[in-house]
Amino acid sequence: xxxxxxxxxxxxxxxxxxxxxxxxxxxxxxxxxxxxxxxxxxxxxxxxxxxxxxxxxxxxxxxxxxxxxxxxxxxxxxxxxxxxxxxxxxxxxxxxxxxxxxxxxxxxxxxxxxxxxxxxxxxxxxxxxxxxxxxxxxxxxxxxxxxxxxxxxxxxxxxxxxxxxxxxxxxxxxxxxxxxxxxxxxxxxxxxxxxxxxxxxxxxxxxxxxxxxxxxxxxxxxxxxxxxxxxxxxxxxxxxxxxxxxxxxxxxxxxxxxxxxxxxxxxxxxxxxxxxxxxxxxxxxxxxxxxxxxxxxxxxxxxxxxxxxxxxxxxxxxxxxxxxxxxxxxxxxxxxxxxxx
Amino acid sequence: xxxxxxxxxxxxxxxxxxxxxxxxxxxxxxxxxxxxxxxxxxxxxxxxxxxxxxxxxxxxxxxxxxxxxxxxxxxxxxxxxxxxxxxxxxxxxxxxxxxxxxxxxxxxxxxxxxxxxxxxxxxxxxxxxxxxxxxxxxxxxxxxxxxxxxxxxxxxxxxxxxxxxxxxxxxxxxxxxxxxxxxxxxxxxxxxxxxxxxxxxxxxxxxxxxxxxxxxxxxxxxxxxxxxxxxxxxxxxxxxxxxxxxxxxxxxxxxxxxxxxxxxxxxxxxxxxxxxxxxxxxxxxxxxxxxxxxxxxxxxxxxxxxxxxxxxxxxxxxxxxxxxxxxxxxxxxxxxxxxxx
DNA sequence: GCGATTTTTGCAAACGCTTGCAATGCAGAA
DNA sequence: TTCTGCATTGCAAGCGTTTGCAAAAATCGC
Numbered sequence: 008x009x010x011x012x013x014x015x016x017x018x019x020x021x022x023x024x025x026x027x028x029x030x031x032x033x034x035x036x037x038x039x040x041x042x043x044x045x046x047x048x049x050x051x052x053x054x055x056x057x058x059x060x061x062x063x064x065x066x067x068x069x070x071x072x073x074x075x076x077x078x079x080x081x082x083x084x085x086x087x088x089x090x091x092x093x094x095x096x097x098x099x100x101x102x103x104x105x106x107x108x109x110x111x112x113x114x115x116x117x118x119x120x121x122x123x124x125x126x127x128x129x130x131x132x133x134x135x136x137x138x139x140x141x142x143x144x145x146x147x148x149x150x151x152x153x154x155x156x157x158x159x160x161x162x163x164x165x166x167x168x169x170x171x172x173x174x175x176x177x178x179x180x181x182x183x184x185x186x187x188x189x190x191x192x193x194x195x196x197x198x199x200x201x202x203x204x205x206x207x208x209x210x211x212x213x214x215x216x217x218x219x220x221x222x223x224x225x226x227x228x229x230x231x232x233x234x235x236x237x238x239x240x241x242x243x244x245x246x247x248x249x250x251x252x253x254x255x256x257x258x259x260x261x262x263x264x265x266x267x268x269x270x271x272x273x274x275x276x277x278x279x280x281x282x283x284x285x286x287x288x289x290x291x292x293x294x295x296x297x298x299x300x301x302x303x304x305x306x307x308x309x310x311x312x313x314x315x316x317x318x319x320x321x322x323x324x325x326x327x328x329x330x331x332x333x334x335x336x337x338x339x340x341x342x343x344x345x346x347x348x
Numbered sequence: 349x350x351x352x353x354x355x356x357x358x359x360x361x362x363x364x365x366x367x368x369x370x371x372x373x374x375x376x377x378x379x380x381x382x383x384x385x386x387x388x389x390x391x392x393x394x395x396x397x398x399x400x401x402x403x404x405x406x407x408x409x410x411x412x413x414x415x416x417x418x419x420x421x422x423x424x425x426x427x428x429x430x431x432x433x434x435x436x437x438x439x440x441x442x443x444x445x446x447x448x449x450x451x452x453x454x455x456x457x458x459x460x461x462x463x464x465x466x467x468x469x470x471x472x473x474x475x476x477x478x479x480x481x482x483x484x485x486x487x488x489x490x491x492x493x494x495x496x497x498x499x500x501x502x503x504x505x506x507x508x509x510x511x512x513x514x515x516x517x518x519x520x521x522x523x524x525x526x527x528x529x530x531x532x533x534x535x536x537x538x539x540x541x542x543x544x545x546x547x548x549x550x551x552x553x554x555x556x557x558x559x560x561x562x563x564x565x566x567x568x569x570x571x572x573x574x575x576x577x578x579x580x581x582x583x584x585x586x587x588x589x590x591x592x593x594x595x596x597x598x599x600x601x602x603x604x605x606x607x608x609x610x611x612x613x614x615x616x617x618x619x620x621x622x623x624x625x626x627x628x629x630x631x632x633x634x635x636x637x638x639x640x641x642x643x644x645x646x647x648x649x650x651x652x653x654x655x656x657x658x659x660x661x662x663x664x665x666x667x668x669x670x671x672x673x674x675x676x677x678x679x680x681x682x683x684x685x686x687x688x689x
Numbered sequence: 690g691c692g693a694t695t696t697t698t699g700c701a702a703a704c705g706c707t708t709g710c711a712a713t714g715c716a717g718a719a
Numbered sequence: 720t721t722c723t724g725c726a727t728t729g730c731a732a733g734c735g736t737t738t739g740c741a742a743a744a745a746t747c748g749c
Binding site: 356358359360370371374375378384402403404405406407408409410411412 | 734735736737738745
C-alpha cells in the first residue's frame with residue numbers, strides 16, 4: 008500500500024470511542040471550557056480506558072512551540088550547577104513547563120549537539136550554563152528566536168543576556184583576607200578549562216597577590232574539575248617544591264580534594280596551610296575542617312536566569328544586558344594565620 | 349485569513365534557496381546517499397546560510413519515533429544516580445541517541461508528570477531509576493510500547509525488566525562484619541522513603557543483628573535523604589539516649605552527615621562509634637575518616653540498564669526478567685573494634 | 690545516436706495534533 | 720410556530736518532516 012496506516016493510538020481513536028470528533032477530544036484534553044460537561048467526561052473516560060497519551064511532538068508542531076524549558080550545563084556533578092538547575096526546574100514547573108537537561112561534560116562537540124537538540128526541540132526558553140562557548144555558537148543560539156540566558160559565558164557579547172559572578176571581586180577579597188592573616192606564599196588551584204573566565208581568574212589572583220604584598224610569591228596549579236582533580240593538583244603542588252601557606256581554589260570541590268591530599272601528606276589545616284574555595288556548596292560545611300569559601304547565591308542566580316528567559320511582566324527579552332552577582336566571603340575553619348617559614 | 353502562514357524556517361525555505369525540492373533537502377540532511385554530490389553541497393550551503401535547524405518534533409512525528417533516551421531519576425543530587433546517569437548518557441550518545449532527564453525529587457506527582465512527558469515524547473527507550481513506583485504507574489509505562497528498564501522499583505512485577513541491588517546481602521554482610529568486631533548495639537539510619545525496598549532493608553537489618561547475636565540491641569533512625577538528613581538523624585539518635593557502637597547508614601551521603609554530627613558532639617570515629625554506608629561514592633574516600641561502605645557498581649548497572657532497553661543483538665525485550673547485583677564491602681577507616689561499654 | 694538502464698529528483702500523502710470558521714442544536718423571544 | 724442568539728461541536732487546513740512511488744535526467748551499450 009502507498010501509505011502505512013499505523014495501529015498507534017491517537018486522538019481519532021479516542022474520538023471514535025467517545026463518539027465525538029477529534030477537535031472535541033482535543034478541546035477536552037486541553038481544558039478549553041467550551042465543552043459540555045457530559046461530553047467532557049465521556050471523552051476523559053475513553054482516553055483513560057485506552058491508556059491514551061497525547062503525542063507531544065504533534066502538539067508542539069501544531070502549536071508552533073513547545074512547553075519545554077531547555078537547560079544546558081557543562082557538569083552535572085558540580086553541586087553548584089545542580090543548585091541552579093533545581094531552582095530553574097522548580098520555577099519552570101510552577102509555570103507548567105517541563106524541563107529537559109543536556110549535559111556537555113565540558114566537551115565542545117557535546118555542546119554543539121546540545122544546542123542543536125534544544126533548537127531542534129524548539130524549546131520555549133533556554134538556559135546555557137557552561138563557562139565557555141564559541142562566539143559562533145553563541146550567535147547561533149542568539150539568532151534562533153529562542154529566549155535565552157547565558158550564565159557566565161566567557162567573552163561578553165553585545166546582544167545576549169549574560170548573568171555572571173564577579174570572581175575578580177571574590178578573588179581580591181579572599182587574597183586580601185589571606186594577606187591580612189600574614190600569608191605571603193600562595194597558590195591558586197584551577198581546573199583545566201583555561202579559556203575565558205578561568206584565565207581571568209588566574210590573572211586576577213596574581214595581580215591581587217602582588218598588590219597586597221609586592222614581595223609575595225604566587226603560583227598556579229591545575230587539574231581536572233572535581234574532587235580527584237583537586238587532589239591531583241595538590242600532588243603536583245607538593246611535588247613542585249613550592250610550599251604555599253595558603254591555597255586558593257577555584258571551587259569547593261577542588262578545595263576538598265586539595266585538603267584531602269595535603270592532609271594525607273601530613274600537613275595540618277589550617278596550622279600548616281590554609282585553604283579556600285568558591286561556591287559554598289553543602290560539602291564545604293560538612294568537610295573537615297569546614298571550608299572557608301566564597302558564597303555564591305545559586306538560588307538567586309537561578310531565579311534571575313529564569314526571569315530573564317521567561318519572566319512574566321518584567322522587562323524580559325531586554326537583550327544584551329549583563330547582570331553581575333557578587334560573591335561573599337564565608338570564613339570557616341580551613342583558614343588561619345600564616346606559619347612563620 | 350483562514351490559515352496563518354508562518355515566517356518560520358523550514359525545509360521548504362531551504363529547498364527554495366537551493367533550487368531543489370523539499371524531499372531532496374530532507375535526504376541530504378539525513379545523509380541518504382542517493383543524492384548527487386553537487387546537489388548535496390548546494391543544499392548544505394543553503395541550510396548553513398539560513399542557519400537552519402530541523403524541527404525535531406516534525407521529524408519524530410513523521411518517523412513515528414524519536415531518537416531520544418528518556419531517563420527518570422528521583423534524586424539528581426545523589427552521586428549514585430548521577431553515575432548511572434552518566435553511563436547511560438555515554439552509551440546513548442555512542443548510539444547517536446540524545447538524552448533527556450527528568451528529576452522527580454521523590455515526589456509522586458512529579459513522577460507521574462515525568463512519565464507522561466516521556467511517553468508523550470515517544471522516547472526510543474526509558475530508564476526509570478526511582479526506588480518506588482505505584483503499581484498502576486508501572487503498568488502504564490509497561491503498556492506504552494516503549495522499551496523500558498526499571499532500577500530497583502519497589503515491588504517485583506511480572507512483566508517488566510527490573511535491575512536491582514541485593515541490599516539484603518549487603519546489610520547482612522555489613523552487620524556480620526560489625527558483629528565480628530564486637531559491636532552489640534547498632535543503629536540503622538535510613539531516609540524517609542519508607543515504602544518498598546527501604547522497609548525491607550530495615551527488616552533485614554533487625555533480623556541480621558539478632559541472628560548474629562540474639563542479645564544485641566538494634567534501633568532505627570531516619571531523616572530526609574542527603575548530608576543534612578544524615579546529620580538530622582544523628583541528632584535524633586543522640587537525643588534518644590540510645591548509644592550504639594556502630595551506625596549502619598542506608599547510603600554514603602547520609603553516613604557522612606552522621607559522622608559529621610557525631611564528631612561535633614565529641615565522639616570519635618571509629619574509636620567511640622563505627623559508621624558504615626552504602627554505594628561507595630567518591631566522597632566516601634575523601635571524607636575523614638574515610639568511610640567503610642558497600643560498593644555498588646554503578647557503571648555496570650548503567651550498562652546493564654542500557655542494554656536491556658536498547659541493546660543491540662542481545663536478548664533485549666526479554667520482558668519480565670530481574671537482574672540482581674551484589675554489593676561488596678569495602679573496609680576503610682570509619683569502622684573499628686567496639687568499645688567496651 | 691537511440692533505446693535501455695541506472696541514478697537522481699520531485700510529488701504528495703501521512704504522521705497526530707490545534708484551531709479558525711462554519712454548522713448544528715437548543716434555548717428563549719416574538 | 721418561527722426566528723434569533725448562544726453554547727457546542729465538527730470540518731478541514733496546516734504545522735514541518737519523511738518516504739513510497741513515479742517522473743526525469745544521466746549514463747551506458749552498441
